Amino acid sequence: MPRADSLSSTFAALADPTRRAMLARLALGEMSVNELAKPFKMSGPAVSKHLKVLERAGLITRGRAAQRRPCRLAPAGLKGVDDWLAGYRRLWTERLDRLDDYLSALQAKSGQAKPGKAAAPQFPKPPRSTKG
């Protein structure tokens, strides 16, 4: 099944906060369009348009029950994004590790204890001296 550029459609579908909020709701379980649309102050056609974008991107599926047609998250669509990201994950991990090493070296010099790794902010600002 050659899908020319499904990854681009997936990313385009995710480039909207309302659509991401819809996915977050569907992560709780399948629901009808009305249920899904409840927290969003928008017209029926606007909701339908968002759902069509998500469906075409393979991020949701719609049931076939004539009246209800419940929406369901299709997590496999997100797995494509995860697979794409995998190649880059190493890069930011390495950079954060280098930053961690750098901070350790700095703190060893100044005699400070290094904060626990879990608590370390991602991009710490240079330490400021606190006022007494």
Place this chain on the structure above:
Amino acid sequence: MPRADSLSSTFAALADPTRRAMLARLALGEMSVNELAKPFKMSGPAVSKHLKVLERAGLITRGRAAQRRPCRLAPAGLKGVDDWLAGYRRLWTERLDRLDDYLSALQAKSGQAKPGKAAAPQFPKPPRSTKG
């Protein structure tokens, strides 16, 4: 630093195969715009436009050296996508595990050996009987 919807800009920037290919090139190391643009058959202004989108989305940075201004991947921009995905990762893992259990059960019934987990297709079609 409140950035209203940086995740949407990141996803929008990634929704283009040329821009993703540019990131893949930059994953090899920083390079000048000319070097970066080599494999892409497009005009200078078109390349610049793509780079601007990537830069605004925080996915690349540009050096300040007046002549060269080398482009560099900014993997932290992708980490935002990874963090967003983390909440959903559990969902597709669970579904694939359930599918795996289902296949194991089917194959136990039919007396077939279960294929290795690594080789299992994501969404296998129901098995068809092969013609003798």
